[in-house]
Amino acid sequence: MSLTSFDLAIGLDATSLNTGMAELHSKHHDAVFTGRESTQFNGEQAVLTWDVKGAPTVVLSAPSQDEWDKATDAGGKRPPTTPLPSENVLRITLTNTDAALTNAGQTTSVTGKDIDVYGAVSAKDGKLSVTVLAVRLDTAGMDSWKAFFVQHLVIPHLVKAGGNALSQLTIPTQELFGEKLTLVPDQALITGTHLVLATAADIDGNATPDPLAAGFTWPDKPLWALFSRRLIEWVLDRAIREKALGKQQHFSQSSKPLTISADYRLRGYTGLRLAADSLTNAQATLDMAYGVNISPLGIDPDKCALFNATKSM
Known part of the structure; x- marks a missing residue:
């Protein structure tokens, strides 16, 4: 048997x-x-x-x-x-x-x-x-x-x-x-x-x-x-569905002379599969909504041309 x-x-x-x-x-x-x-x-x-x-x-x-x-x-x-x-x-x-x-x-x-x-x-x-x-x-x-x-x-x-x-x-x-x-x-x-x-x-x-x-x-x-x-x-x-899907996430990091921050949300995904040669790597097609803000330290982002230029990334 x-x-x-x-x-x-x-x-x-x-x-x-x-x-x-x-x-x-x-x-x-x-x-x-x-x-x-x-x-x-x-x-x-x-x-x-x-x-x-x-x-x-x-x-x-x-x-x-x-x-x-x-x-x-x-x-x-x-x-x-x-x-x-x-x-x-x-x-x-x-x-x-x-x-x-x-x-x-x-x-x-x-x-x-x-x-x-x-x-x-x-x-x-x-x-x-x-x-x-x-x-x-x-x-x-x-x-x-x-x-x-x-x-x-x-x-x-x-x-x-x-x-x-x-x-x-x-x-x-x-x-x-x-x-x-x-x-x-x-x-x-x-x-x-x-x-x-x-x-x-x-x-x-x-x-x-x-x-x-x-x-x-x-x-x-x-x-x-x-x-x-x-x-x-x-x-x-x-x-993923319980911990990440539809939830707003925020990331921020400062390193002279810039501050980089991002707001993102996973709206959906398809085709989740483990990699063919590994049980620890997975692949999927993601539907993400996100915005990235970049500004020089100490400057109001709304007055920063760099911020405005990158706001829709």
Whole structure:
């Protein structure tokens, strides 16, 4: 899978994701990383609880065949019935996790376990979505009942915790552009080094970005953002319209023996485009209204022939 076009793409490497995960865990531990759920076991009501005590960590790669064969899917099948996934898959490790099932006055629990959750990423409803494919938890040393409890009761419920964790990370589009332009992430990609969220912008009724140039490569930085040329042009256009269009501007500078001053106003412009070979230079045809005054220092401009001669420049 690859991205062929986008207006805005944000990339995060594993270190950046893990920093975000640590902050998420610190601020929203109870809301995201703990759970209590009623379930049925042996025909009786039971309560399952879990608590991911450590900040989860992320690895941006698919599991090996050996890791996949030791995993359990949401239906309790080990190994999973689906083939080994290879694209757009990551691993979230739920660190130092406790889980307990209370049924008929008896409690069965596991504590301090690191649980690997394998998930496929996509963009859904404007957020990063993680579809949990399988979970791997080492049951070595457990008796048969506890291993059954973990495989068939704990793991299907921890699937939810693994899926919810990364889904909390979103592109802060409203912070970047306020209410002026709606950017909803609609593509997700794991490049091998980065998790990428990308979107197309609806600019003047056109939500189709130009294709990426031949030979395009992702930046080699921990955290980055890429903008399309048309999105940069849109931002420039809005900035000019809000900050300069129709507003009277004044300039004055004195240097012996002359004073030069100018009043000008941008009445309009057409054809705003970034230069073909640069993202920092733009071109446009301007409609300007301006007047330039030049006078010798200390002389009333209205009595100065030089001023009168240049007044209509």
